[in-house]
Amino acid sequence: MAEFDLIDLIRSRCEIARNDVRLGIGDDAAILAPPPGHELVVCTDTLVAGVHFPLDTPAEAIGWKALAVNLSDLAAMGATPAWALLALTLPEADVDFVDRFATGFAALAAQHHVALVGGDTTSGSLTITVTVHGFVPPGQALRRDGARVGDQVFVTGTLGDAAAALAARRRHTPPQQREALDARLDRPEPRLACGAALRGLASACIDVSDGLLADLRHVAARSGVGIEIDAAALPASAALLGAFDGDERLALQLGGGDDYELAFTAAPSRAGDLLRDLARIGCGATRIGRVVDGAGVQAFDAAGAAITLAHGGWEHFA
Amino acid sequence: MAEFDLIDLIRSRCEIARNDVRLGIGDDAAILAPPPGHELVVCTDTLVAGVHFPLDTPAEAIGWKALAVNLSDLAAMGATPAWALLALTLPEADVDFVDRFATGFAALAAQHHVALVGGDTTSGSLTITVTVHGFVPPGQALRRDGARVGDQVFVTGTLGDAAAALAARRRHTPPQQREALDARLDRPEPRLACGAALRGLASACIDVSDGLLADLRHVAARSGVGIEIDAAALPASAALLGAFDGDERLALQLGGGDDYELAFTAAPSRAGDLLRDLARIGCGATRIGRVVDGAGVQAFDAAGAAITLAHGGWEHFA
Known part of the structure; x- marks a missing residue:
């Protein structure tokens, strides 16, 4: 199948009408x-x-996820998504793969009314680059540099499921017991409604793609503050609680990425409004820590002891 | 070297100040x-x-070219470039490669005042995806679908050099004799000033990336017309004339891609203004054919005989 037929196939799967698209796929x-x-x-x-x-x-999950990880970045800015471009590098012109990939991509695009407006198909190792565009009112985008000492730290949904899906595979957990975890890994739901609701209320925001501590480190560094996390407060799904325990679970929640939840900070005076607004749109959020004077991110256990990573797992030290 | 250090290195090489960039690299x-x-x-x-x-x-040429092929698409729309994103997939965190790549990218970006506003670095086979943004006054973008029967067909600069560079390598032409051709292949100059000058004058435009005939086929198809090309009129560089002859040169000019010249159509009544405007900005253009009733693209030799492709080369038939 020729490149132009693949493009037509992708386009036919991803048709979304938007008035702000004056000319879509098919020109330079x-x-x-x-x-x-x-x-x-x-x-x-x-x-x-x-x-x-x-x-x-x-393939459907790859298509979904390629768009989801990008929309999650828009969610973390509080932006409303609009347009996407898809650069798809494929080892061969596999029509079945492209059809299923485009179906997964289109399912998520339709949910958020995102128009596919351009892209490129090339030959090479399977690599997918998606570019997305969204809108925010001037000055209202959520940034990483706005956290202030005294702010509280929150996270939407639950943490650790996506990393748990990979860990469960490695230990050969039967597929039926992994189903809920696999769904989090393969079909992450970008928190776009939450991000939009946080405009004007959160002081800083980031999506949890590399792991909670790693991502919050960016917030701390860009804001010039320190962040303390209460490990005992981290929200966990029933699936995670059923499959992992103790330090193993903690490591997944603090260090596992790919959950695409939003971690954000807010002044205590705004926390009430904020949690109410989020609850109204069905987006649960949990308070997990605080912004402090200093630098970096530190997690503490229920007894108040600092937690650190060693030998590939998480260890407590006195 | 960690991913964030590579990003810092790229950013430091590509600093361009623009008022319309409210927040650059470093957030979601x-x-x-x-x-x-x-x-x-x-x-x-x-x-x-x-x-x-x-x-x-x-590596410098790869960086230059990754941006150039994208800016060429903006040129073909008549757009003024503004912002770029760079998704760089690398086999290893090779600082020297990234430094030289970014230097090449930045040299072209600086020429056209393009700000690098985001991107991603990932591990995998060397693959580079660039996304660029430009502006046009409403309704003035040059499109592929505006060619009308009776219009004349033009091309900027000269054709065939980039393909000739590859052909000369295959036949082991010494590097010093290939220099001018290699420069066209490695460091294409996107025709941004030409594209902007064509706004309001050209009826359709495309950049020559896949080869003149292949690219003009898109114009013909989208405009619902046929296109006739006078092969004898195709502009050739001194380097090409010195290195290739006859049907071999013709094949390079009609079928070779990667020159990133602009092929465009215009009403005969506008041709004079248009060539004058282009000449004023130092952009030569040559009339190479006409838009006719029908479909597809056909090249003719000086005697008026149709030319067709066979067995990987170009043949005349009666």
Whole structure:
């Protein structure tokens, strides 16, 4: 199948009408009409087979996830998504793979009314780069540099499921017991409604893609503050609680990435409004720590003892 | 070297100040301020090592070319470039490669005042996806679908050099004799000033990335017309004339890609203004054919006989 037929196939799976798309796929570039009086929020993320997803991941899940990880970045900025471009590098012109990939991509795009406006298909190792665009009112984007000493730290949903899905595979847990965890790994739900609800309320925000501590370190560094996490407060899913215990679970929750929840900070005076607004849109959030004077991120156990990573797992020290 | 150090290295090489970049590299996404009353033109292109450039291409040239092929698409729309994102997949964290790659990328970005506002670095086979953004006044973008019967067909600069560079390598032409051709292959100059000058004058435009005939076929198909090319009129560089002759040169000019010249159509009544405007900005253009009733693209020799491709080369038939 020729490149142009693959493009037609992808396009036919991803048809979403938007008035602000003046010219979509099929020319040298797309022509788009940004809404007056808004800022544009843009990011790009690449998924490499075997690095960002296991080689046996279903094609639909790869398509979904390639868009999801990008929309999660828009969610973390509080942006409303609009347009995507898809650069797809494939080892061969495998129509079945492309059809299923595009179906997964389109399912998530339709949920959030995202128009696919351009892209490129090339030959090479399976690599997918998606670029997404969204809008925010001027000055209202959620950034990493706004956390202030005294702010509280929150996270949406639950943590650790995606990393637990990979850990469960390694220990040969039967597929039926992994189902809920695998769904989190393969089909993450970008927290777009939560991000939009946090505009004007959160002081800083980031999505949990590399792991809670690693991601919060960026917030701490960019804001010039320290962050303390109460490990006992970390929200866990029933699936995670059923499958992992103790330090193993803690390591998954503090260090595991790919959950695509939002970690954010807010002034205590705003916490009440904020949790109420989130609850109203069905987005649970949990208070997990505080912003302090200093630098870096430190987790503490229920007894108040600092927790640190050693030998690939998490250990307590006095 | 860690991912974040590589990002810092790339960022330090690519610093361009723009007022419309509200937040650049370092958050979940960039925050950009599109100019009021303009349309946004966006495209993305991927280069795969060994597919889009020879494996021994200098790193500076890869960086330059990754941006150039994208800016060429903006040129073909008549857009003024503004912002780029760079998704770089690397086999290893090779600081020297990244430094030289970023230097090449930055040299072209600086020429056209393009700010690098985001990206991603990942581990895998060398693959580079760049996304670029530009602006056009509403309704003035050059599209592929505007060619009309009776229009004339033009091309900027000269054709065939990039393909000739590859052909000369295959036949072991000494490097010093290939220099001018190699420069066209490795460091294409996107025709941004030409594209902007063509706004309001050209009826359709495309960049010559896949080869003149292949690219004009898109214009013909999208415009619902046929295109006739006078092979004898195709502009050739001194380097090409010195290295290739006859049908071999013709094949390079009609079928060779990667020159990143602009092929465009215009009404005869506008041709004079158009060539004058282009000449004023130092962009030569040559009339090479006409738009006719029908479909597809056909080249003719000086005697008016149709030319067709056979067995990997170009043959005349009666």
